[in-house]
Amino acid sequence: MAGIVGYGAYVPVHRIKVEEIAKVWGADAESYKKGLALVEKSVPSLDQDTITMSVEAARNALKRAKIDPSLIEATYVGSESHPYAVKPSGTVVSEAVGTSRNTHCADFEFACKAGSEAMFVCVGLVNGDTVKYGLAIGADTSQGAPGDALEYSAAAGAAAFVFGKEDGVAKVVATHTFMTDTPDFWRREYEYYPRHGGRFTGEEAYFRHVATASKQMMEKVKMKPQDFKFAVFHQPNGKFPMKVGEMLGFKREQIEAGWLAPILGNTYSGSSPMGLTAILDVARPGDMILMTSYGSGAGSDSFVYEVTKKIDEVRDVAPKTRQQLDKKRYVEYGVYAKFRGKIRMAD
Amino acid sequence: MFPARYWREMPQRYRLEAGKCKRCGKVCFPPRLVCPKCGNRTFDTVRLADEGVLKTYTVIRVAPSQFTGQSPYAVGIVELDGGVLITTQVVDILLDEIKLGQRVRVEFRRVQEDGSAGIICYGYKCVPAA
Numbered sequence: 001m002a003g004i005v006g007y008g009a010y011v012p013v014h015r016i017k018v019e020e021i022a023k024v025w026g027a028d029a030e031s032y033k034k035g036l037a038l039v040e041k042s043v044p045s046l047d048q049d050t051i052t053m054s055v056e057a058a059r060n061a062l063k064r065a066k067i068d069p070s071l072i073e074a075t076y077v078g079s080e081s082h083p084y085a086v087k088p089s090g091t092v093v094s095e096a097v098g099t100s101r102n103t104h105c106a107d108f109e110f111a112c113k114a115g116s117e118a119m120f121v122c123v124g125l126v127n128g129d130t131v132k133y134g135l136a137i138g139a140d141t142s143q144g145a146p147g148d149a150l151e152y153s154a155a156a157g158a159a160a161f162v163f164g165k166e167d168g169v170a171k172v173v174a175t176h177t178f179m180t181d182t183p184d185f186w187r188r189e190y191e192y193y194p195r196h197g198g199r200f201t202g203e204e205a206y207f208r209h210v211a212t213a214s215k216q217m218m219e220k221v222k223m224k225p226q227d228f229k230f231a232v233f234h235q236p237n238g239k240f241p242m243k244v245g246e247m248l249g250f251k252r253e254q255i256e257a258g259w260l261a262p263i264l265g266n267t268y269s270g271s272s273p274m275g276l277t278a279i280l281d282v283a284r285p286g287d288m289i290l291m292t293s294y295g296s297g298a299g300s301d302s303f304v305y306e307v308t309k310k311i312d313e314v315r316d317v318a319p320k321t322r323q324q325l326d327k328k329r330y331v332e333y334g335v336y337a338k339f340r341g342k343i344r345m346a347d
Numbered sequence: 348m349f350p351a352r353y354w355r356e357m358p359q360r361y362r363l364e365a366g367k368c369k370r371c372g373k374v375c376f377p378p379r380l381v382c383p384k385c386g387n388r389t390f391d392t393v394r395l396a397d398e399g400v401l402k403t404y405t406v407i408r409v410a411p412s413q414f415t416g417q418s419p420y421a422v423g424i425v426e427l428d429g430g431v432l433i434t435t436q437v438v439d440i441l442l443d444e445i446k447l448g449q450r451v452r453v454e455f456r457r458v459q460e461d462g463s464a465g466i467i468c469y470g471y472k473c474v475p476a477a
Contacts, residue, residue, distance in 0.1 A: 047458070052454070052469065056454060098362055
């Protein structure tokens with residue numbers, strides 16, 4: 001059975017507050033803060049992208065895994081903001097962390113669940129004895145059009161996991177997936193910003209898929225919400241994961257440890273995987289964790305993990321996720337616009 | 348930067364790989380063909396530490412074309428743990444908050460890009476350690 005051998009996250013240092021964005025667009029900050037249940041979001045610098053954050057998260061995961069990177073035989077990077085349209089992010093990440101040259105390498109895309117896809121495939125390859133260790137990463141420098149509701153939440157961050165055959169810090173008890181063709185959010189070729197179906201992104205999209213995948217998963221492993229110490233769901237904002245958790249029968253205290261969106265924003269492919277890293281930072285041996293991602297288009301991957309004794313040995317070896325969140329520097333909208341390439345420059 | 352040159356320099360830019368002279372033990376970064384201390388031509392590959400101390404820096408206000416979007420920015424000399432000196436940008440800190448002697452950590456960043464259609468060159472920069 002596969003396990004998480006090492007895990008790591010990366011959060012850029014810059015933040016922008018909801019008030020700062022609302023001020024520019026003449027919007028009511030309080031209604032956005034209340035509606036989205038978030039107060040600020042992370043902002044990548046000019047010199048940061050999905051690849052740079054993936055490398056940093058992977059290095060943190062490898063510190064905790066305590067393995068020679070050359071033993072990694074699969075590298076998968078899930079993102080909807082790969083820096084190149086044609087040229088893999090995974091090759092740069094592999095080269096930077098020093099994996100084997102025989103690493104099977106691919107970039108995944110499935111809106112916000114590209115990261116959990118990478119995890120899902122790594123678990124399968126490890127369970128099937130195709131690879132000894134697999135590196136799965138979810139990372140994004142999320143796009144949101146200026147003035148759009150998405151601009152208040154679209155953030156940046158990365159989470160990385162080394163999967164191996166041993167139990168590691170958490171055993172992968174089961175995986176499950178659910179998907180339909182649901183056009184709730186998309187970005188066409190050559191378009192800079194995504195479009196979305198407004199309220200249609202809720203009931204038939206996020207809630208249906210996350211709830212169905214989670215319910216089916218709990219039936220599969222014959223567990224109830226009260227059997228889990230922690231649960232983490234995709235976090236497009238602060239409100240949705242709490243609401244879907246409540247729908248499923250989870251209590252607030254089961255979700256809070258991995259509930260990062262209120263001070264991080266939506267890191268798209270990094271979202272629920274980063275929440276999982278924050279949970280592992282505080283979990284105790286024997287704790288059960290339910291993780292369910294969501295990607296527009298649409299689908300959800302669900303995982304059940306059981307934390308092992310090894311967690312206490314590796315927890316402090318790399319920066320914890322909330323420690324990184326506490327280290328921040330606020331920027332004004334002008335700097336944010338420059339960092340995010342929203343200003344048209346002369347050639 | 349041409350793709351071929353960028354490709355050749357990946358080990359040192361991505362993983363801080365240096366050459367350690369097999370005869371006298373001098374560590375050369377970037378790696379060299381001939382040891383400047385003893386003239387030997389054989390080296391072991393070693394990885395440098397990813398933390399160090401900022402020894403000195405300057406602020407670039409009029410930057411080369413591929414860096415204009417980043418100016419003003421700091422370029423410093425960092426003594427990595429183990430004693431090797433590297434020249435690197437110092438980022439994620441306000442210029443008037445940079446202090447000589449402060450601990451810094453190496454991070455993987457975009458260094459430059461060849462316009463919007465060319466290759467993106469990645470490498471190391473330093474950020475405050477704490």
